[in-house]
Amino acid sequence: MPASDPAHIDARGMKCPWPALRVARAMRTADAVTIEADDPIAPGELEALARQQGWSLTSDRPHFFALTRPV
Template identity: 60%
Template sequence: MIRIDARGMRCPWPAIRLARALREGADVVEITADDPRAGGELASAAAAVGATLSVVSEGVFRVER
């Protein structure tokens, strides 16, 4: 599992970091993001590659292929 700390980054940067990790072969990514739009952006990035997004806790998301 890869963990990404995207706190302080505004969208689309959390989604870009997620997309890069998935492109590099990660099967599970846990990303922490505090931008209010991050959930929607991360969901779109996950769906684009056939992965699923779940919310671990407030501001913490898990993406799995």
């Protein structure tokens, strides 16, 4: 996978904290991750994880999130 392509996680149907745990694991080796997560708690957990780690979090549509490391 080229360095510019973010890792993608399909966490639909998973209850928290699993989506956040999957992102944390993926970000060990990636600079960017996209995730689809439909648990209503996921946005808050992903936001807290991103804030704690210093990552940016964006969401351009429901249940789809992008996390990136700062450059």
